[in-house]
Amino acid sequence: MKKIVTLIFVSALGGVLTLGSYKLFIEKEPQLIEQPKQETPFAVPVTYTSTNLGAETSTDFSAAAEKTVNTVVHVKNKALVSSQITLEDLFFGRKSAQRTQVGTGSGVIISPDGYIITNNHVIEGAQSIQITMNNNRTYDADLVGTDPKTDIALLKIETEDDLPYTTFADSDSAKIGEWVLAVGNPFNLTSTVTAGIISAKARDLDGDSNIQSFIQTDAAVNPGNSGGALVNTNGELIGINTAITSRTGSYIGYSFAVPSNIARKVVRDIMEFGNVQNGILGISPRPLNTFTAERLGISETEGIYVEEVDEGSGADAAGIQYGDIIKQIDNVKVSKFSDLKGYLNSKSPNDKVNVTLLRDGSSLTLPVTLLKNETFAIPELGVVKNAKPQDLKNYKTDNGVKLYRFMSEKQASEWRSYGVNEGDIITNINGTQITSIDDVDRALKNKSAYEPLRIVLIDSKGEIQRYSLR
Numbered sequence: 001m002k003k004i005v006t007l008i009f010v011s012a013l014g015g016v017l018t019l020g021s022y023k024l025f026i027e028k029e030p031q032l033i034e035q036p037k038q039e040t041p042f043a044v045p046v047t048y049t050s051t052n053l054g055a056e057t058s059t060d061f062s063a064a065a066e067k068t069v070n071t072v073v074h075v076k077n078k079a080l081v082s083s084q085i086t087l088e089d090l091f092f093g094r095k096s097a098q099r100t101q102v103g104t105g106s107g108v109i110i111s112p113d114g115y116i117i118t119n120n121h122v123i124e125g126a127q128s129i130q131i132t133m134n135n136n137r138t139y140d141a142d143l144v145g146t147d148p149k150t151d152i153a154l155l156k157i158e159t160e161d162d163l164p165y166t167t168f169a170d171s172d173s174a175k176i177g178e179w180v181l182a183v184g185n186p187f188n189l190t191s192t193v194t195a196g197i198i199s200a201k202a203r204d205l206d207g208d209s210n211i212q213s214f215i216q217t218d219a220a221v222n223p224g225n226s227g228g229a230l231v232n233t234n235g236e237l238i239g240i241n242t243a244i245t246s247r248t249g250s251y252i253g254y255s256f257a258v259p260s261n262i263a264r265k266v267v268r269d270i271m272e273f274g275n276v277q278n279g280i281l282g283i284s285p286r287p288l289n290t291f292t293a294e295r296l297g298i299s300e301t302e303g304i305y306v307e308e309v310d311e312g313s314g315a316d317a318a319g320i321q322y323g324d325i326i327k328q329i330d331n332v333k334v335s336k337f338s339d340l341k342g343y344l345n346s347k348s349p350n351d352k353v354n355v356t357l358l359r360d361g362s363s364l365t366l367p368v369t370l371l372k373n374e375t376f377a378i379p380e381l382g383v384v385k386n387a388k389p390q391d392l393k394n395y396k397t398d399n400g401v402k403l404y405r406f407m408s409e410k411q412a413s414e415w416r417s418y419g420v421n422e423g424d425i426i427t428n429i430n431g432t433q434i435t436s437i438d439d440v441d442r443a444l445k446n447k448s449a450y451e452p453l454r455i456v457l458i459d460s461k462g463e464i465q466r467y468s469l470r
Contacts, residue, residue, distance in 0.1 A: 059179055059233060061195055067235030069191040070134045071166040072183045072228055075107045075118050075141075075155075077126035106184040106228035107131065107155065108237065110267070112162035114139075116155040117267055118227030119242055120146045123153050131157050134191050145270035150258055150345065151242050152266045166229055169236035171215065171259035172332060172343070174198055180217055181231050182241055182255065186224025194220040203256060204338035213342030214256035215239045221255035230257040239263070261346035269348070279347040279370030281355070282313020283320065287337045300358065302335040303327045310375075318368040320355065327363075328356035344370070375404060376437035378444070380453055380469045381415070382406040384426060386436050391425065395458045399435045400425035403457070418467075419459055428456035 079101050105122030109115070116131065123129055129141040139157040146153040174180075178198050185191045196219030203216045217230065221241050230239035239257030269276045286292060286305040293301050304326040309316050326334050330353050332343045347353065349372040356365045374386040385404035392400060403424045406412035415421075427434055430453065432443040447453065453469040 061179070061181055061193070061233065064181055064231055064233050064235040065183070065193045068166060068181065068183045068229055068231050069193065070164045071109045072134065072185050072191045073107045073109060073116060074132040074185040074187075075105045075116075075122055075227060076130045076132070077103045077123045078128045078130075079103065079125045104186065104224055105226040106186060106224065106241070108227070108229045108240065109163050109165045110168070110237070111165050114157040114159055114163055115144070115267070115271075116141065116157065117240060117263060118153050118155060119240065120148050120151045120153045122227045123155070124148075129155060131155070132185070133163075134185065145274060147266045147270070147276045149276070150262055150266050152240065152258060152263050154267050154270050166231065166235070166237045168260045168264045169232055169234070169238045171238045171261045172346075174201070174215065174232065174238050174259075176201060179233050180219055180238065181233075182217065182219035182221050182225065182228060182257075183231060184221070184225030184228030184241065186222065186228075192225075196220070199254075201259075202336065202338040202342045204336070213259070213338035213345075214242070215259055217255055217257065218253055219255060237263075259342065259346070262342070265346045265348065277348050278373045279344065279349045279351050280313065280373045281320075281340075281344060281353075281368060281370065282310040282315040283326075284308035284310075285326075285337055285340065288325070298325070300325050303358070304334055304337060304340055306357075314368045314371045315355075318355070318366045320357065320366060320368070321359065323359070325358040326355055327358060329353055374437060376401075376440050377407070378440065378453075379407070381426075381455065382411060382422075384437060384440060387425060391423075395425045395460075396462060397425055397427055397458055399433060400427040400458070401434055401437055401440060402426075419461075419465070420457065421460060424457050424459050426455060426457045428454075430454050 103122065103126070105118060107116040107118035107122075110117050123143060123146075126143070129143060131139045131141045133139075139159065141155040141157045144154040144156050176198050180196060180198055182194045182196065183191055196217045198215060199218050200216040202213035204213055215230065215238065219230070221228075221244055225241050226243075228241045229237055230241055232238050238260045240260070240263050241255060241257045243256040244254060266276055283304075284307045286307045288301050288303050288305055290301050292305070293299065296305065298305075306315075306320060306322055306324045306326065309320055309322060326340065328334055329340060329343055332339060334340050347370055349370055351370045353368050353370065354365050355368050356363060358364075375383050377383050381403065383404045383406075384401045387400055387402040391402050392398065403420070403422055403426060405422055406415060426440075429440060429443040430447050430451065432439060432446070434440055434443070444453075455467045455469070457465050457467075459465055
């Protein structure tokens, strides 16, 4: 018994010593591990109204779409184009063969009796034009007229029934941020509708002063939608979809439309006169920016600086002067040249406009009567102008237009070295007798791309000079 107690005591003592040694030499002190604090997200309570939600809850496009889709048509044109000459053609002495090329786009019916507006580039060079309605009915269309400068064309189809049509809205009153629909018929199936907002107005795509300003929108527009309708939420026409900006040829977020006020004016002129009658202000403009303002020694960086006033123009008669800065025309603010040009493109000769300008720091509003354009630019020569009877008498000729000004100092220097100066009278271009700038326009349009420009003019000495330009 004594041995058993001794054995238990020794075992217990060994266990205590073992545990103590472990605690002292082996076991490490516990480490404190810090857990990251879980912050409760800070939230600001917001009460959403219908204006905070998307278009799907705040704006219903169905009425505008239903009103428009049946007025937008598919436009198909057929043109004859020359095929490239192959080595086989050269070997056998064959001429290049002609083949039929088909182009497509969209158009908008603008009257119940079948007038349709589209883009000039959709039907340019067409031998025949075919229209397909949203109900799959097909009609042959006649070309009434075109205006390449604004890229607008007018077509006409004959039908016994009144057609659905889209009415024009005032594009000047359209606002940036306003919802719009782009409606086209690109695939000859049925009309397609996309939605977006007006991103900008009076957009100038290439800086060419002969091009009007565009409405920019982010409504998706792809090839085939050209000539289609841009409408507001009432289904009223505020633009004709015309162009996209893209490196791939597909839509990437920027599309452009000819404003409805310009399109309507072009259509009206084509129907009444057969061509477009532009009302001009009669100034040589210089758009302002920081660099230009510094060179001119002025503080204004927005508006149009008047560099020259055309003699006998509406601006001249109204008292507009060199150095004036145009800030507004009627109710349209003028920040850049496309603002001014876009508004004037919707006006006709004899229309009256109020021009607000700065002169010597003071604001002044002058009423101006727009006149018919009497100048025309010949890139190889300069700007020509309708000659007055006294001009013709001075140069002893019965017909001709006056060389009004050169386009640059370099061009002026070159022509003056040949004895050609401002004021000389051009009497003939490529065999066409010239009596007005309309004759000049017609002569240049009839000239083929490979034909030289042949000019006959009378100089200040009364001598007849002939030039052939390539």
